Amino acid sequence: MASTTPVTILAGSLGAGKTTLLNHLLQHADGRDLAVLINDMGEVNVDAELVADGSELDVDDGIAELSNGCLCCELQDDLETAVVRLARSYEFDHLVVESSGISEPEPVARLFTTTSRVAARYDVDAIVTVLDTPLFIDTFAGEAVPERRTDPAAESDRPLSDLLIEQLEAANLILCNKTDRCEPAELAETGALLDALRPTAETIHTEFSAVDPDRVLGVDRFDPRADAQRGRDRQDHGRGRGQDSDHDRDVDHTHRHPSEAYGVDSFVFRARRPFHPDRFAALLRELPAAVVRSKGTVWVAGTDMQLSLSQAGPSVRLTATGPWIATLPALERDLYRSNRPDLEWHDEFGDRQTELVVIATAHDDTGEHNDFDAEIDGVESRLRARLTDSLVTEIERDRDEFAPENSFPVEPGEETVLRRE
Numbered sequence: 174m175a176s177t178t179p180v181t182i183l184a185g186s187l188g189a190g191k192t193t194l195l196n197h198l199l200q201h202a203d204g205r206d207l208a209v210l211i212n213d214m215g216e217v218n219v220d221a222e223l224v225a226d227g228s229e230l231d232v233d234d235g236i237a238e239l240s241n242g243c244l245c246c247e248l249q250d251d252l253e254t255a256v257v258r259l260a261r262s263y264e265f266d267h268l269v270v271e272s273s274g275i276s277e278p279e280p281v282a283r284l285f286t287t288t289s290r291v292a293a294r295y296d297v298d299a300i301v302t303v304l305d306t307p308l309f310i311d312t313f314a315g316e317a318v319p320e321r322r323t324d325p326a327a328e329s330d331r332p333l334s335d336l337l338i339e340q341l342e343a344a345n346l347i348l349c350n351k352t353d354r355c356e357p358a359e360l361a362e363t364g365a366l367l368d369a370l371r372p373t374a375e376t377i378h379t380e381f382s383a384v385d386p387d388r389v390l391g392v393d394r395f396d397p398r399a400d401a402q403r404g405r406d407r408q409d410h411g412r413g414r415g416q417d418s419d420h421d422r423d424v425d426h427t428h429r430h431p432s433e434a435y436g437v438d439s440f441v442f443r444a445r446r447p448f449h450p451d452r453f454a455a456l457l458r459e460l461p462a463a464v465v466r467s468k469g470t471v472w473v474a475g476t477d478m479q480l481s482l483s484q485a486g487p488s489v490r491l492t493a494t495g496p497w498i499a500t501l502p503a504l505e506r507d508l509y510r511s512n513r514p515d516l517e518w519h520d521e522f523g524d525r526q527t528e529l530v531v532i533a534t535a536h537d538d539t540g541e542h543n544d545f546d547a548e549i550d551g552v553e554s555r556l557r558a559r560l561t562d563s564l565v566t567e568i569e570r571d572r573d574e575f576a577p578e579n580s581f582p583v584e585p586g587e588e589t590v591l592r593r594e
């Protein structure tokens with residue numbers, strides 16, 4: 174019988190530190206040949222680009238990306254195709270799957286155990302949930318056992334805190350991440366809450382997902398029977414609702430599209446005009462609470478640096494990743510472009526542009542809202558207007574008098590953090 178390849182499934186809320194963990198594992202692979210499959214809910218797979226930049230792997234050569242949807246439902250067929258293609262083009266001995274921050278991990282694991290053509294070739298090693306510990310404490314502190322706000326089987330709208338519970342209850346290993354932003358008493362309370370919620374999972378405290386790979390990979394902690402039983406329990410719970418749409422066939426009849434169940438949607442803001450540093454910094458500090466996650470590349474006036482932006486909850490992190498190619502001396506620029514024929518190039522602005530994925534929710538913590546589509550459209554159009562107002566105007570551009578002040582990094586590798594007020 175052909176041997177199987179172990180698969181580690183990374184789960185966790187939006188911005189918890191999954192991509193940071195993936196990069197860490199790739200940089201400390203220590204003789205393992207890892208391949209990765211990255212699912213991002215937005216139309217642009219920012220995570221795949223970040224992982225490719227930080228490792229020796231490339232998209233289509235060790236990295237498979239699945240964007241604009243969710244692995245646990247509408248991208249199931251694409252997952253099978255991607256995994257088969259990955260195995261044909263690249264030799265690896267361990268697959269790491271980063272599911273999107275709005276995925277429920279169990280249906281993803283089940284793709285590798287029972288329901289798909291890839292099941293025969295793969296064995297789930299562990300579901301590793303990366304926990305945004307400060308967010309967890311903000312949400313559940315004071316409770317004896319973290320409680321769902323809604324019934325998973327009901328058709329009602331669910332808050333993201335319920336998804337957090339789904340992600341923790343399925344975990345074999347929990348990385349309590351972002352401990353640099355927690356007090357010791359909060360870490361102790363987190364331990365007690367996790368013990369009550371998921372006593373069988375091992376927990377590890379991390380900063381920036383830095384963990385010994387031996388504690389995460391090849392640990393053989395996933396138990397398909399226990400998982401199947403949990404799925405059946407949930408199914409019994411939901412029986413009688415009469416739901417049988419295409420996406421949840423075979424998988425889990427209590428499963429709904431997470432974006433619909435949790436009221437989350439994403440959009441991309443693109444601009445071939447730089448942001449005004451002061452107005453943009455002010456906007457980042459005042460982002461509405463409905464914006465749960467944003468990430469991508471931004472062009473800010475007054476610096477030649479390309480900036481990578483990553484906002485998760487209250488923290489907005491900006492990293493200078495290097496100069497825009499358009500700002501390099503002509504010889505260097507032309508050489509770079511001839512080596513990268515796929516680089517998108519604009520006649521006037523070259524590679525300078527903003528491409529930002531914004532993920533917003535229309536739900537408050539009670540999960541109640543009147544009309545999801547209208548609310549999320551409202552969040553999007555207000556934010557698009559504010560982003561557009563933060564771009565430099567023609568008049569300002571002619572004056573050319575920008576200084577990015579202290580809000581933005583100006584040296585390659587430099588990082589600044591802004592806090593949402």
Ligand SMILES: Nc1nc2c(ncn2[C@@H]2O[C@H](COP(=O)(O)OP(=O)(O)OP(=O)(O)O)[C@@H](O)[C@H]2O)c(=O)[nH]1
Pocket residue numbers: 185186187188189190191192193194220273274350351352353354379380381382466468483484485490
């Ligand atoms: N303060 C702090 N920030 C962290 C830590 N780990 C990750 N971050 C930052 O949190 C942000 C989100 O990290 P990612 O690794 O991109 O999170 P993710 O879970 O992959 O996000 P999605 O794929 O969008 O769900 C980035 O700006 C990270 O630098 C940590 O331990 N402490």
